[in-house]
Amino acid sequence: DTAVSQTPKYLVTQMGNDKSIKCEQNLGHDTMYWYKQDSKKFLKIMFSYNNKELIINETVPNRFSPKSPDKAHLNLHINSLELGDSAVYFCASSHLQGGTEAFFGQGTRLTVV
């Protein structure tokens, strides 16, 4: 049973389109995250939600809008896609307490053409 699952795994779309990535965790964690991995494999946090409330919002363009309908789900919607949005997006979950392990999804490779 997959702990953190995200869909789709691959997403190819044209500039200007709007797309969503979905994430679900079945670990009972209270905190979920979106991380972005660029072409040089650098990983950076984008957002974090704790019990459906936004707690971390890094300097991300407001074209990116996370939504957490419940604490087991965190979706990422991206408007007006740009070439520079091409990356691998990882969803993760953990307990909020520092030092606890974060579990990652398999990633969504977004390619904007």
Place this chain on the structure above:
Amino acid sequence: AQSVTQLGSHVSVSEGALVLLRCNYSSSVPPYLFWYVQYPNQGLQLLLKYTTGATLVKGINGFEAEFKKSETSFHLTKPSAHMSDAAEYFCAVTLTGGGNKLTFGTGTQLKVEL
């Protein structure tokens, strides 16, 4: 603010040789330190972590790391490399009260040669 520096973006070792991947951190408060591994087209998997207590921590697949506060380091080692260890390795840090936000190093690609 915290940061992590991984020295060496690419490390190559022979099968059976010692693996040493370097990680230094910067933090104004006691950090929690992690090593994650990423296999091609996969998500990240935790190898090991340091929170408190014993400074030498053992992880999965024979890896271990030692927290050295005086050197602000958390280097990853494995006595004998195996072909299956070839992957990208990330050192990361979180802080108390930081929402468990992971700040990653730039990663080290480990290549294992016959």
